[in-house]
Amino acid sequence: MVSTQAHPSRSFADLSRAGLATLVPELLLCGQLIDRSGMAHLIVEFGRDGMAQVAIEEWQASSPWYTRRMQKALRYEGDDVITIFKGLQLDIGAPPQFMDFRYRVDDPRHGEFRLDHCGALMDVEPLGDEYVTAMCHDIEDPTFDATALATNPHAQVRPIHRPPRRPADRHPHCAWTVVIDDFHVPPVTPPHTERIGRTAAYAVELSPIDPADEGSGDYAGPLLADVRFGDFSQSALVRIAEExxxxxxxxxxxxxxxxxxxxxxxxxxxxxxxxxxGIAGVTAQRIRDALGLPADLHGLATVLSLHPLLNPKQYVDREIRFDGTALHLWLGRDGLVDTDGGWPALLDGAHLEAVQALVRGVDPHFTVRVLSEDPAGMLLTVDTTDQPAAECGEVAITKVSTGAAFVFEDRGIPLPLYVI
Structure with missing residues (x-):
C-alpha cells in the first residue's frame, strides 16, 4: 500500500446543517435516477416487458426494508396512512419536487395522494403509451403496495386516474387512494424481498441522532405538506443522508x-x-454543483467523501486521502457492502468505469489509475490529463432524464396536514 500523508476525510458530519439540507434532496433525486441509468440496458437485454419485471422485483425487494429503517431512525413508526405518507417523502422513489406528491388525509386509515408533477412520467412519455403503461400500471401497482405494506400489511394503494394521460395535458399527472382495511388480504412476501431483508445493508447501524442538537431530531410530529430539510438538526440530517x-x-x-x-x-x-x-457520473456532477464545490482535487476529495457509491462509511470500506497535492482512494474488501456483493464489490483494476465517471463528473480532466491491488483492497490515485475525456455512454444515457438537470426551489414554510 502506498503511504500518503492523510488529510482528514470529509464526511456528512463535516458538512454544515445548511450544506446537509442542500445535499439530502440531491441524494434522494439521484436515487430515483438509478433506474434511468439501469433500465436502458435492461431494455436492450430483455425488452420492455423484461425491464418492467426487473423494476418490479428490485423495488419490491428493497423498498419495504429501507422504509422501515427510516421510520425507526426518525421515530415515526406507526401503522396508519400518515406513516405511509411520511415514508414516501423520504423515499428515493419519490424525491421531492421532481416527483411532486401532494397528500390528503381523511382519517388514520384513509387518504389520497396525487402527483402534480411526475418527473419519471416526463422521461417516459416521449417513448409512447406502451412504456407509460409499463411504468404507471405494471410497475406501480405492485411496488406502491410493497412500500405501503412496510407500514401496514392491510394497506392498499389504488389509482383514481393515471397515465397514459387523456387529454394529453391532464393534471394532476395521477391520483391514488390509500386504504387500510383489515379485510384486505396481505400478499405473500416474495422470495426476493425476503432475501434483501437478510442483507447486511438492512441491519447496519448508522450514526445516532443527538437529541440535544438544534433543530428537529425526528419526524414524530404532524405530517407536513413538504419536508423542509433545513428544519432538521445537523445530526438528524447526517443520519438521513446515510439512510x-x-x-x-x-x-x-x-x-x-x-x-x-x-x-x-x-x-x-x-x-x-x-x-x-451512469449514476456515479451524474451524481458526482450534481453534488459538485449543489454545494458549489471547485472542479479541482479539493472539490473531488469532498465529492468522493459524500458520494453514495462510497457511503455510508459504516457500510463501505473506503478511505479518501488528500494531502493538498495528491488524492488517493482506498477501496477495501472487508466492508459490509462486500459481504452483500454491492456496487463497490463490482469494482476492480479491470473495471474502473464507475470511478472514472465519478471523478470526471467533477472535472473531465481527471482520471484514476491503480497504484496497488490485492485481496485486501485496491488503492487508486487521481491524475489530471491535458485533454478532457469524452462523456461516457452510460452517463449520457442517464442524462436523458429531465432529473439530471432538475433544479430544486425553496417552497417556504410547509403546512401541517391534519385529518379532514
Whole structure:
C-alpha cells in the first residue's frame, strides 16, 4: 500500500446543517435516477416487458426494508396512512419536487395522494403509451403496495386516474387512494424481498441522532405538506443522508438479484456495472454543483467523501486521502457492502468505469489509475490529463432524464396536514 500523508476525510458530519439540507434532496433525486441509468440496458437485454419485471422485483425487494429503517431512525413508526405518507417523502422513489406528491388525509386509515408533477412520467412519455403503461400500471401497482405494506400489511394503494394521460395535458399527472382495511388480504412476501431483508445493508447501524442538537431530531410530529430539510438538526440530517445512501445500495442489490435470475453471472455484473457507471457520473456532477464545490482535487476529495457509491462509511470500506497535492482512494474488501456483493464489490483494476465517471463528473480532466491491488483492497490515485475525456455512454444515457438537470426551489414554510 502506498503511504500518503492523510488529510482528514470529509464526511456528512463535516458538512454544515445548511450544506446537509442542500445535499439530502440531491441524494434522494439521484436515487430515483438509478433506474434511468439501469433500465436502458435492461431494455436492450430483455425488452420492455423484461425491464418492467426487473423494476418490479428490485423495488419490491428493497423498498419495504429501507422504509422501515427510516421510520425507526426518525421515530415515526406507526401503522396508519400518515406513516405511509411520511415514508414516501423520504423515499428515493419519490424525491421531492421532481416527483411532486401532494397528500390528503381523511382519517388514520384513509387518504389520497396525487402527483402534480411526475418527473419519471416526463422521461417516459416521449417513448409512447406502451412504456407509460409499463411504468404507471405494471410497475406501480405492485411496488406502491410493497412500500405501503412496510407500514401496514392491510394497506392498499389504488389509482383514481393515471397515465397514459387523456387529454394529453391532464393534471394532476395521477391520483391514488390509500386504504387500510383489515379485510384486505396481505400478499405473500416474495422470495426476493425476503432475501434483501437478510442483507447486511438492512441491519447496519448508522450514526445516532443527538437529541440535544438544534433543530428537529425526528419526524414524530404532524405530517407536513413538504419536508423542509433545513428544519432538521445537523445530526438528524447526517443520519438521513446515510439512510438515503443505503437506499441506493439496497435498490442496487435488488436490481442485481433480479438480473441474476435472468442471465449468467458475467452478464449480470456487466449490466450492474453500466448502471453504477451512469449514476456515479451524474451524481458526482450534481453534488459538485449543489454545494458549489471547485472542479479541482479539493472539490473531488469532498465529492468522493459524500458520494453514495462510497457511503455510508459504516457500510463501505473506503478511505479518501488528500494531502493538498495528491488524492488517493482506498477501496477495501472487508466492508459490509462486500459481504452483500454491492456496487463497490463490482469494482476492480479491470473495471474502473464507475470511478472514472465519478471523478470526471467533477472535472473531465481527471482520471484514476491503480497504484496497488490485492485481496485486501485496491488503492487508486487521481491524475489530471491535458485533454478532457469524452462523456461516457452510460452517463449520457442517464442524462436523458429531465432529473439530471432538475433544479430544486425553496417552497417556504410547509403546512401541517391534519385529518379532514
Amino acid at each position: 438515503v445512501c443505503l437506499q441506493h445500495h439496497l435498490l442496487a442489490l435488488g436490481f442485481l438479484l433480479a438480473v441474476r435470475k435472468r442471465v449468467d453471472e458475467d452478464t449480470a455484473r456487466e449490466i450492474a456495472r453500466k448502471q453504477v457507471t
